[in-house]
Amino acid sequence: MTFDRHQQAVELPGTRRPGQTGIYRRKGFENNLVSVPSLRPNVKTVYDAFQHGLKTSPNGPALGRRVYDPITKTFGGYAWETYTEVNDRITRLGSGLVKIHQKAYELQSVAQRWSLGIWAINRPEWTITSEACSAYNLVSVGLYDTLGPEAVVYGVNHSECSIVVTSVDHVAALLCDAHKMPGLKAVVSMDSLESGNSAPGRAGVGSILRTYAQDKGVLLYDWAEVEALGVQFGRKHTPPSPSDVYTICYTSGTTGLPKGAILSHGNMIAVLAAEDSAMPMTTTDCVFSFLPLPHVFGRLMELFMFSEGGRIGYSTGDQLLLLEDLANLKPTIFPCVPRLLNRIYAKIRAATVDAPGLTGALARRGLAVKLAKLKEGKGFTHPFWDRLLFGKVKQALGGNVRLILTASAPISAEILGFTRVAFCCEVVEAYGQTEGTGAATNTLIGETEAGHVGPPQVCCEIKLEDVPELNYFATDKPYPRGELCVRGPSVISGYLKDEAKTRETIDEEGWLHSGDIAIVDNSGTFTIIDRKKNVFKLSQGEYIAAENIEGKFLSKVPFLQQIFVHGDPHESCLVAIVIPDAETFIPFVNKILQGTNVQIGDMASYMSICNDDKLRKAVLKELVKAGKEAGLKGFEIPKAVLIETEAFTVENDKMTPTFKLKRHPVIQEYRERLTALYNEIRQFESKL
Numbered sequence: 221m222t223f224d225r226h227q228q229a230v231e232l233p234g235t236r237r238p239g240q241t242g243i244y245r246r247k248g249f250e251n252n253l254v255s256v257p258s259l260r261p262n263v264k265t266v267y268d269a270f271q272h273g274l275k276t277s278p279n280g281p282a283l284g285r286r287v288y289d290p291i292t293k294t295f296g297g298y299a300w301e302t303y304t305e306v307n308d309r310i311t312r313l314g315s316g317l318v319k320i321h322q323k324a325y326e327l328q329s330v331a332q333r334w335s336l337g338i339w340a341i342n343r344p345e346w347t348i349t350s351e352a353c354s355a356y357n358l359v360s361v362g363l364y365d366t367l368g369p370e371a372v373v374y375g376v377n378h379s380e381c382s383i384v385v386t387s388v389d390h391v392a393a394l395l396c397d398a399h400k401m402p403g404l405k406a407v408v409s410m411d412s413l414e415s416g417n418s419a420p421g422r423a424g425v426g427s428i429l430r431t432y433a434q435d436k437g438v439l440l441y442d443w444a445e446v447e448a449l450g451v452q453f454g455r456k457h458t459p460p461s462p463s464d465v466y467t468i469c470y471t472s473g474t475t476g477l478p479k480g481a482i483l484s485h486g487n488m489i490a491v492l493a494a495e496d497s498a499m500p501m502t503t504t505d506c507v508f509s510f511l512p513l514p515h516v517f518g519r520l521m522e523l524f525m526f527s528e529g530g531r532i533g534y535s536t537g538d539q540l541l542l543l544e545d546l547a548n549l550k551p552t553i554f555p556c557v558p559r560l561l562n563r564i565y566a567k568i569r570a571a572t573v574d575a576p577g578l579t580g581a582l583a584r585r586g587l588a589v590k591l592a593k594l595k596e597g598k599g600f601t602h603p604f605w606d607r608l609l610f611g612k613v614k615q616a617l618g619g620n621v622r623l624i625l626t627a628s629a630p631i632s633a634e635i636l637g638f639t640r641v642a643f644c645c646e647v648v649e650a651y652g653q654t655e656g657t658g659a660a661t662n663t664l665i666g667e668t669e670a671g672h673v674g675p676p677q678v679c680c681e682i683k684l685e686d687v688p689e690l691n692y693f694a695t696d697k698p699y700p701r702g703e704l705c706v707r708g709p710s711v712i713s714g715y716l717k718d719e720a721k722t723r724e725t726i727d728e729e730g731w732l733h734s735g736d737i738a739i740v741d742n743s744g745t746f747t748i749i750d751r752k753k754n755v756f757k758l759s760q761g762e763y764i765a766a767e768n769i770e771g772k773f774l775s776k777v778p779f780l781q782q783i784f785v786h787g788d789p790h791e792s793c794l795v796a797i798v799i800p801d802a803e804t805f806i807p808f809v810n811k812i813l814q815g816t817n818v819q820i821g822d823m824a825s826y827m828s829i830c831n832d833d834k835l836r837k838a839v840l841k842e843l844v845k846a847g848k849e850a851g852l853k854g855f856e857i858p859k860a861v862l863i864e865t866e867a868f869t870v871e872n873d874k875m876t877p878t879f880k881l882k883r884h885p886v887i888q889e890y891r892e893r894l895t896a897l898y899n900e901i902r903q904f905e906s907k908l
Contacts, residue, residue: 229675229744277529312450314352324405362514462486480716510535632775633670680708776846
C-alpha cells in the first residue's frame with residue numbers, strides 16, 4: 221500500500237474553535253468515518269465476523285494449541301481445530317450454558333443478554349466461550365488471570381455474572397469466595413473434573429470440588445458436561461445487533477478500582493473496518509495469541525483473524541517457552557507490547573551489535589546499511605545482510621513474521637527502527653485506549669519514520685485541546701500541542717454503572733478525552749509527548765513526564781529491563797529504580813567490579829553486589845550519558861539510582877496486565893529507600 225507520507229491526515233476546514241485545533245481525519249477519508257468493512261458489508265457484529273470466516277474457510281484451521289505429553293512432560297507441535305469444528309463446539313457450549321442459566325434461575329423460558337465471566341489464560345476454550353456468548357447474545361466479561369481472586373470477585377459482582385467459565389486451577393478459589401458473589405449461580409471448568417488431565421497443573425479433583433460446590437449452593441460442571449447438555453438441549457443461534465453489548469472490558473488502571481468499559485459489537489466492527497484499510501490480513505495469516513484476552517488488544521487480534529478465516533495459535537502460558545512456541549507456530553502476525561520488544565532488542569543487540577570482534581563489527585555495519593536503506597524508503601530487506609545475519613535473527617520469531625503490531629505503550633524510535641530491519645518485516649505502531657476500543661491512530665504500512673504514532677484511524681477523528689496548566693496550546697509553534705481527543709463509532713457509550721466517570725471521560729459531543737498530550741505536525745501524524753495524569757512537578761516548578769523519560773532511557777541503555785523515575789514535589793531532582801536484565805547486565809558488572817566474575821545463574825552473588833556503591837555510580841553514569849544523548853534536560857536525569865533485582869510484574873502488583881507501571885504501589889513499597897536516595901544526594905552536595 222502506498223501513501224503520501226507528507227500528508228497522512230487533513231484538518232477539516234471550518235472546524236477550529238478557540239482552545240483547540242480543527243478536526244483531523246485520515247487522508248482519503250475526509251468525508252466519512254468507516255464503521256463497517258467495505259469489502260464485507262454484511263459483517264456488522266463479532267458473530268458475523270466468525271461466520272464470515274467459517275464460510276470462507278470451513279475446513280481450514282482455526283484454533284491451535286501445543287499438545288502436552290504427560291509422560292515426557294513436554295509440549296509437542298500444534299494441533300488444530302477447523303472452523304467447522306469450532307463452530308459446532310460454539311453451538312454445543314452456548315446451548316449448554318443457556319440451559320444451565322435457565323435451570324439456575326428456574327425460568328420457564330431462556331433469557332438473553334445476561335453476563336458470563338471468563339477466567340483463564342489464553343487458550344481455545346477462552347475464545348470458544350467468548351464466541352458462544354456472541355452466538356447467543358450474552359455479555360462476556362474477561363477476568364484477568366493474573367490479578368487474583370479479589371479482582372475477580374469485584375468483576376463478577378460489578379458486571380453481575382451469573383456463570384463463570386474458568387480453568388480447573390481456579391475453581392476452588394471461586395467456590396471459596398462464592399459467599400462474596402451472591403449472583404454467581406454456576407461455575408464451568410474448562411478442564412475435566414475427573415482424574416487424568418493431560419495438561420500440567422490441571423489435575424482432576426473431581427468429587428472434592430463437586431461436594432464443595434454443593435455445600436456452597438453453586439452448580440458445578442466441566443466442559444464436556446456442558447457440551448453434552450448442549451447436544452441434548454440444542455438451540456439455534458440468536459445473533460446480536462451492532463448496538464448490543466459485546467463485552468465489559470475492565471480497564472487495568474494504575475490507580476483505584478478498574479472501570480468497566482462497555483464495548484458494543486458495533487465498536488469492535490468499526491475497528492475491524494479500520495484494520496482492513498491500515499493492515500489487511502488474509503486467510504493464510506496466523507496470529508500468536510499470548511497477550512491477555514480480557515484486554516481489547518488481544519480480542520481485536522482474534523477478531524481480525526476470524527473475519528478472514530485465518531489461524532490463531534495459543535501460547536502454552538509459560539513465558540520461558542515463548543520462543544519455543546513461536547518456533548513451532550511460525551506465525552505471520554506478531555502482536556506485541558513495547559516492554560517485550562525492549563527485552564528482545566536488548567538481547568539481540570548484545571549478541572550482535574554490541575558483540576566483540578568480527579561479529580560485532582559486521583553487525584554494526586549491517587545495521588547501519590539497513591537503517592539507511594529504510595530511511596531512504598527502500599524497504600527493510602537487504603539481499604546480502606539478511607542472508608549473512610538478519611535472516612538468522614528473524615528465526616527468533618519463527619521465521620515467517622511479516623507484520624509486528626505494537627501497542628499499549630510508547631516505543632522508542634531507536635527500537636522501532638531496529639525491530640524493522642532486524643526482523644525484516646513491517647512494524648505498525650498503534651495508539652488507542654480501551655474506551656476507544658483500542659483505536660485512535662496507527663502508523664501506515666510502508667512507514668519508515670519513527671517517533672510518531674501515525675494519522676487517525678479511518679473509524680475515528682481527532683482534535684487537540686489546550687491544557688493550560690501544563691502550558692500546552694493549540695496555538696503553539698511550530699506545531700499545535702494539547703490533549704488528544706477521539707470521536708467516532710469505535711468510542712464506547714460509557715462505563716458500567718458509573719455515570720460520573722463516563723461524563724468525566726466522554727463529553728456531551730462524544731469526544732473521548734484520552735489524558736495524553738500530543739503534537740500534530742504538517743503531515744497530519746501525531747506524536748505522544750506527555751501524560752496529564754503521570755506528570756508531576758519538582759520543587760523548582762519544572763514539570764516531569766515520567767513515562768516519556770523512562771522510554772528514552774530504555775531505548776538508550778542496553779542492559780535496562782525496567783526503570784522507574786521518581787520525583788518528589790519537595791525535591792529539585794529525580795531519582796530512579798533500575799531493574800537490569802541479568803543476562804546483559806552481568807558482563808557490565810564484571811567489567812566495573814573487576815575480579816567478581818559473576819556468572820549467569822549465580823543469582824545469590826548477583827543480588828549481593830547490586831548495592832555496591834561503585835556499581836551504582838557506574839549505572840548512574842550510563843543514565844547520564846544516555847539522557848544527554850536523548851536530549852533530556854538536566855532536571856530530567858536522575859541524580860541517584862537504586863538497583864533492584866526483582867522485576868515489576870503484574871503478580872507483585874507493580875504493573876497492570878497491559879504492562880504499564882503502577883506508580884503508586886511502587887512508591888509505597890520503596891518510599892523509605894527513595895527517601896534514602898535523596899538523603900544521599902544531600903550528603904554528597906553538602907561536601908562540595
